[in-house]
Amino acid sequence: MGRGWKISIGVVVALIVLLGINALSVDHETKAAGVTEAGGKILDLSGGDLETIERGPKDAEPIVLIHCFTCAINYWDGMIPLLAKHHRVIAVDLLGHGGSEKPASGYSVMSQAEVVAEALCRLGVRNAEVVGHSLGGPVAIALAEHSPRLVNRLVTVDSIPDNSYGDVGFVGELPFKPVIGQALWRIKPDFSIRDGLEVAFAPGFPVPDAFVEDVKQMTYSAYTGSHDAFDDYTAEKSLPERAAAIGKPLLAIMGAEEQIANDPREALAAYRETDPLAETKLVAGAGHSPNVEKPAETAALVLGFTASPVEPKTATSRHGLQDALQKPKAVRGGP
Numbered sequence: 598m599g600r601g602w603k604i605s606i607g608v609v610v611a612l613i614v615l616l617g618i619n620a621l622s623v624d625h626e627t628k629a630a631g632v633t634e635a636g637g638k639i640l641d642l643s644g645g646d647l648e649t650i651e652r653g654p655k656d657a658e659p660i661v662l663i664h665c666f667t668c669a670i671n672y673w674d675g676m677i678p679l680l681a682k683h684h685r686v687i688a689v690d691l692l693g694h695g696g697s698e699k700p701a702s703g704y705s706v707m708s709q710a711e712v713v714a715e716a717l718c719r720l721g722v723r724n725a726e727v728v729g730h731s732l733g734g735p736v737a738i739a740l741a742e743h744s745p746r747l748v749n750r751l752v753t754v755d756s757i758p759d760n761s762y763g764d765v766g767f768v769g770e771l772p773f774k775p776v777i778g779q780a781l782w783r784i785k786p787d788f789s790i791r792d793g794l795e796v797a798f799a800p801g802f803p804v805p806d807a808f809v810e811d812v813k814q815m816t817y818s819a820y821t822g823s824h825d826a827f828d829d830y831t832a833e834k835s836l837p838e839r840a841a842a843i844g845k846p847l848l849a850i851m852g853a854e855e856q857i858a859n860d861p862r863e864a865l866a867a868y869r870e871t872d873p874l875a876e877t878k879l880v881a882g883a884g885h886s887p888n889v890e891k892p893a894e895t896a897a898l899v900l901g902f903t904a905s906p907v908e909p910k911t912a913t914s915r916h917g918l919q920d921a922l923q924k925p926k927a928v929r930g931g932p
Contacts, residue, residue, distance in 0.1 A: 626699075626816045633696035633814070634670050640719055644712035645703060648696030649689050649720070653681030658903065659722045662688040663713065665731030665755075665797070665886070666823050669695030669811045672730060675892025680899065687722060689713055691736065693819025695811065704822030706732075706830035710739035717747050726903050728752040730888055731797075732823060735830050741843045750846045752899055755855065755885045758867040759831035763858040785813075799854035799884035837871035847875040848902040850895065852883030876902065 630639045630646035637650045650670055660680050662673045670688045680686045690697040691709050713736065717725070727748050729737030734756025741748040757763045790812045794804045812820075840847050849868040851861035858864050865877040878898050883890040 627701050628699035630698040631696050640716050642715045645692045645700055646698040647689055647716050652677050652686045653684050655685055657685045659685045659725040661725045661727045663729040663733030663736050665733055667812045671807050672889055676888050676896045679896040693823055699816045699819045701818050704826050706735045706739045706826045709736045710743050713740055714744040723747055724749040726750040730754040731756055738839050741845050752848045754850045754888055756836055757858050757864050758835040758837050760828050762864050796856040797885045802890055837868045841872035849877045851879055852887045853879050853881045854884045857885045
């Protein structure tokens with residue numbers, strides 16, 4: 598074997614060793630909680646330390662905001678002032694995101710819901726309208742499953758029913774592949790993060806610099822654990838099925854220019870067909886994040902839903918629900 602081949606083999610072996618060391622290092626990284634939002638505070642909880650903010654009158658009806666995957670409280674910046682005029686607004690950073698603690702594990706949807714429940718109990722919140730964006734939608738639904746007294750109504754914002762309704766493609770999945778993912782995470786430049794975030798908005802929407810920083814605040818364990826959590830949670834039952842079984846009033850919102858959901862109208866139809874009493878709204882001109890792209894319109898939908906009377910689940914409506922659960926999925930043209 599020539600000297601050149603020996604050098605090449607040595608380089609390859611060294612690269613493999615370095616990739617392995619990097620994977621181990623990245624996989625075990627953790628971060629303590631720290632305030633990242635003006636007026637934010639860290640709640641020391643048994644399930645992990647969460648950053649929260651509160652706005653609006655303390656004695657008003659509460660609205661709880663739960664952000665999306667790789668996001669943080671700042672995704673609600675455009676909506677919070679509108680909601681807080683007449684409501685007590687509580688926004689949380691999920692574990693692994695924003696200013697909250699980033700442990701090595703514990704990112705399942707139900708684990709996140711349990712920590713949010715503990716936070717709300719600490720803050721004295723009950724009977725809240727809980728609004729979840731994307732990954733925040735399943736966490737909101739799990740919160741209602743785990744602690745129904747904390748939740749009065751549910752709002753999901755661009756939370757697809759399950760992973761059969763959308764994906765981010767092969768390139769989008771590369772960061773979650775063993776070894777390759779850890780290497781990409783280590784070297785990720787800002788422009789690549791920005792490119793990856795573009796699918797979370799309508800085509801052409803400028804990705805704010807703050808959202809790039811939100812991704813950089815995460816650890817790789819938080820990134821992969823939170824990503825896998827949605828698939829695990831919806832593998833047994835879809836979000837519409839879980840929400841319908843809870844029996845809480847539900848509003849499902851989707852952006853009309855979604856780049857993650859294959860067809861936002863089909864996704865909304867799944868909610869209506871599973872629960873005939875569910876309300877659905879399609880937001881024109883918005884992609885996966887109407888709360889960022891169309892905050893005034895999205896806030897108006899949330900406030901309108903809050904003000905609407907609660908329709909009791911009668912025996913007739915329950916029979917209709919059972920019939921709907923037996924029907925196959927169908928596509929409807931309207932929102």
